[in-house]
Amino acid sequence: MRIGIYGYGNLGRGVEKALALNPDMELVGVFTRRDPATVTTETGAPVYAAERVEDFESAIDVLILCGGSATDLPEMTPALARHFNVVDSFDTHARIPEHFARVDEAALRTAHTALISGGWDPGLFSLARLYMNAALPQGRDYTFWGRGVSQGHSDAIRRIPGVKDARQYTVPIAEAVARVRAGENPELTTREKHLRECYVVAEEGADRALIEKTIREMPNYFADYDTTVTFVTEEELKRNHGALPHGGQVIRSGKTSAKNGHVMEFSLKLDSNPEFTGSVLLACARAVGKIYARESYGCHTLFDVAPADLSPLDPAELRKRLL
Amino acid sequence: MRIGIYGYGNLGRGVEKALALNPDMELVGVFTRRDPATVTTETGAPVYAAERVEDFESAIDVLILCGGSATDLPEMTPALARHFNVVDSFDTHARIPEHFARVDEAALRTAHTALISGGWDPGLFSLARLYMNAALPQGRDYTFWGRGVSQGHSDAIRRIPGVKDARQYTVPIAEAVARVRAGENPELTTREKHLRECYVVAEEGADRALIEKTIREMPNYFADYDTTVTFVTEEELKRNHGALPHGGQVIRSGKTSAKNGHVMEFSLKLDSNPEFTGSVLLACARAVGKIYARESYGCHTLFDVAPADLSPLDPAELRKRLL
Numbered sequence A, B: 001m002r003i004g005i006y007g008y009g010n011l012g013r014g015v016e017k018a019l020a021l022n023p024d025m026e027l028v029g030v031f032t033r034r035d036p037a038t039v040t041t042e043t044g045a046p047v048y049a050a051e052r053v054e055d056f057e058s059a060i061d062v063l064i065l066c067g068g069s070a071t072d073l074p075e076m077t078p079a080l081a082r083h084f085n086v087v088d089s090f091d092t093h094a095r096i097p098e099h100f101a102r103v104d105e106a107a108l109r110t111a112h113t114a115l116i117s118g119g120w121d122p123g124l125f126s127l128a129r130l131y132m133n134a135a136l137p138q139g140r141d142y143t144f145w146g147r148g149v150s151q152g153h154s155d156a157i158r159r160i161p162g163v164k165d166a167r168q169y170t171v172p173i174a175e176a177v178a179r180v181r182a183g184e185n186p187e188l189t190t191r192e193k194h195l196r197e198c199y200v201v202a203e204e205g206a207d208r209a210l211i212e213k214t215i216r217e218m219p220n221y222f223a224d225y226d227t228t229v230t231f232v233t234e235e236e237l238k239r240n241h242g243a244l245p246h247g248g249q250v251i252r253s254g255k256t257s258a259k260n261g262h263v264m265e266f267s268l269k270l271d272s273n274p275e276f277t278g279s280v281l282l283a284c285a286r287a288v289g290k291i292y293a294r295e296s297y298g299c300h301t302l303f304d305v306a307p308a309d310l311s312p313l314d315p316a317e318l319r320k321r322l323l
Helices: A010-019 A050-056 A072-080 A093-109 A124-135 A151-158 A174-181 A208-216 A234-240 A273-293 A315-322 B010-019 B050-056 B072-081 B093-109 B124-135 B151-158 B174-181 B208-216 B234-240 B273-293 B315-322
Strands: A002-006 A026-032 A047-049 A062-065 A086-088 A113-115 A139-145 A163-172 A194-202 A226-231 A246-255 A261-270 A298-300 B002-006 B026-032 B047-049 B062-065 B085-088 B113-115 B139-145 B163-172 B194-202 B226-231 B246-255 B261-270 B298-300
Touching: A002 A010, A002 A050, A010 A026, A010 A273, A026 A050, A047 A050, A062 A072, A062 A273, A072 A086, A072 A093, A086 A273, A093 A113, A093 A298, A093 B315, A113 A273, A124 A139, A124 A246, A124 A261, A124 B124, A124 B273, A124 B315, A139 A163, A139 A174, A151 A163, A151 A194, A163 A174, A163 A234, A174 A246, A194 A208, A194 A234, A208 A226, A261 A273, A273 B124, A315 B093, A315 B124, B002 B010, B002 B050, B010 B026, B010 B273, B026 B050, B047 B050, B062 B072, B062 B273, B072 B085, B072 B093, B085 B273, B093 B113, B093 B298, B113 B273, B124 B139, B124 B246, B124 B261, B139 B163, B139 B174, B151 B163, B151 B194, B163 B174, B163 B234, B174 B246, B194 B208, B194 B234, B208 B226, B261 B273
Parallel strands: A002 A026, A002 A062, A026 A047, A062 A086, A086 A113, A113 A298, A194 A226, B002 B026, B002 B062, B026 B047, B062 B085, B085 B113, B113 B298, B194 B226
Antiparallel strands: A139 A246, A163 A194, A246 A261, A261 B261, B139 B246, B163 B194, B246 B261
């Protein structure tokens, strides 16, 4: 299977690294909106200008779109689904129905296959929620994220005047996780589920008290959480907060009868969010290739993909080894 | 969706109870090989003699087969797949390929849809292994079971002369689980993964030392494990060991690059193994009904089922609520 990577930030690099783990796949090239001459890839893969991508229509089986959900993917995925089978990791939950509809229309029009919202949340966590809801129809599920770096929250801090750099960790509150695991089915407010830890490099002479206040009171991002702000030097940020770990868990508990309750949990502990997400996107690309070969076009999500399609093993082998 | 339950032991009762949680399903009846007059159902569902089941061909959409894997299902599932869409929980891992082939042939011949090996292991644990292997192609996975009652091991003890009743718990060894969770990828022997705890009611005058020795040295079942044997009275067994809890976890850890490792875990903690298994089989029955409606016949496993087919929600609703 011939793979293209469109967009070459952290996620694009993650996909590239994960490709080495999948002997049934090869990387045709990386497409970037920057000047290709300025981009060096992790594995020496060739780099092309994004606007040349259509020249590769017949050379690429599945194109993996590694843009951001805020502004890139809403345009990029429908546009590229007219020329390629595509996979993206669109993660703006509220806009998924609209994104799905636009990608579906574009892909159907030209007989391509697309999969949106691959990765782990949305993605593997969504699958966990779906399987758990099907297995235990009466119950309640909870998603906890972290401890991990939220790029969106880190960016929000960086936009505050006087901030040079920042890193934000989302931290699940252990007591809340323990209560959910115990099957208590508690009502939990936003504040009771997660903490936010911020590490901030201030510009020289900046008003640190004002920065801290601005962070803590920022609506949507921080106001509803207990937030800690720690000022660090640029060196400390680089040394202690240079990685992109993440993870979390989906937990559902419920009953099948008055006396019998059950707790189901799916959890991830990731050293590198972009590398793991990239690895999941490659499994999605494999499924897209198989679905396309069956002439099933249009937009899909992991909810529509038979699990066997994600695997390089054939169905008989899978039944023998993993069932 | 009109459901029939074929076989009415612990699992059949579990399916019956779980039906109350699924408003899109109704129970047509329970089929038993015992005298129907001697069987009282949990919810007052009608009871019929097993040999009458073919009279219900047009009244039942999916028949759930609740027989045992050792001798019942290998005959029962292919035979009934000639007349019904069927779901079973066949769990003899080594014989799954052969069972699949026989059920597939029977179902295809008469244009029915079958799903075998539903439940949690095989079933949800198998799905966890498949998704984890696809997401993290280089790594290693481990399955731990328990703490829970193993019916097979309990039965093996009951067959020893001088044993009146027994209950066996499979217990994962906490240290082994902790090492796997920490991403150590250890080599673990059978003995290092699980303990076996046996609670035994001896007949009056039986040789307890001999019973204990016979249990500990029983090949396949106990010889490869550290096994504890505790003699209890019939009343103690009933009072303290009357439930059928189970659970366990699938854990996979692996790397996407030299420095970045990841740990994935799916775990279950079940108060009642048969009720939870029954609930999963109903989700499988729902999928079988949808697959049959699309005229896709033959044998399936959960590996072949798009997750959305297990849910009562339509795809757009699923994307909106759970993705």
